[in-house]
Amino acid sequence: MTKTGYALAVLVLLAGCKQTASDIGNSASATANSFGNAADNLADRTDDWGDRASNRIDNASATDEARIGKLNDRMGKLVDPGIPTDKWVGRWRGVEGLNLVIAKDEKKGAGHYTLTQQYTLDDKGVFEGTGVGDVIQFRRPDGDQTLRETDGMATGLKYLATKKDCLTVKPGEGYCRD
Structure with missing residues (x-):
């Protein structure tokens, strides 16, 4: 092609x-x-x-x-977790004979406590306390106070310094369990 x-x-x-x-x-x-x-x-x-x-x-x-x-x-x-401060019920010892006894106030109900205290060498009394979160607030003749969970070092008292289970109101005033 x-x-x-x-x-x-x-x-x-x-x-x-x-x-x-x-x-x-x-x-x-x-x-x-x-x-x-x-x-x-x-x-x-x-x-x-x-x-x-x-x-x-x-x-x-x-x-x-x-x-x-x-x-x-x-x-x-x-499981009722309870009130955190309920575990503090019982006897606590300070230095030089000072002590604190915490009891539940059944009449007032949950979170209310009766605090029986020898808080100085000369002063003692029975006080009404109220659990507020992880502290107990109460009033004494020397004013409003707050009780909180600490160790012995936080109490500021050398005789309690090695303790682990303590409650402190203010530096120089603390109570521990034996």
């Missing part, structure tokens, strides 16, 4: 296709629209999946919080 033969064959093939440039453009545009629609659908589905997953996580969190709340309620009924 010659060059002319090849040229004629190409012309015959092109004539048989009968597609114009506008037909090819329309086809390309339709294909692009299809791809765009598919991408939009995929994005919508992904958003839906994300929303559903987020809702499930939120619901699980709320369920866990409710479960924890119920468990705390049940455990609270089984």
Whole structure:
């Protein structure tokens, strides 16, 4: 075949296709629209999946919080932590015969105490105390006082310095258990 033969064959093939440039453009545009629609659908589905997953996580969190709340309620009924200062009930000894006896005041209820005290060599008395958090507050003739849990060093008294289980009113006034 010659060059002319090849040229004629190409012309015959092109004539048989009968597609114009506008037909090819329309086809390309339709294909692009299809791809765009598919991408939009995929994005919508992904958003839906994300929303559903987020809702499930939120619901699980709320369920866990409710479960924890119920468990705390049940455990609270089984184990009463009590009032922190209730463990101080009993006899405490200071230096040179000073002492403190703490008793629950059953008439006044939880967190109320009767403190019987020899607090100086010359002064003693019975005082009403109230548990406030981890301290007992009370009033004596020398003013308002606060009793707090410490070790022997915090009492400021060298004879109590090695003790571990102590209560201190102020530096120089403390009581420990033997």
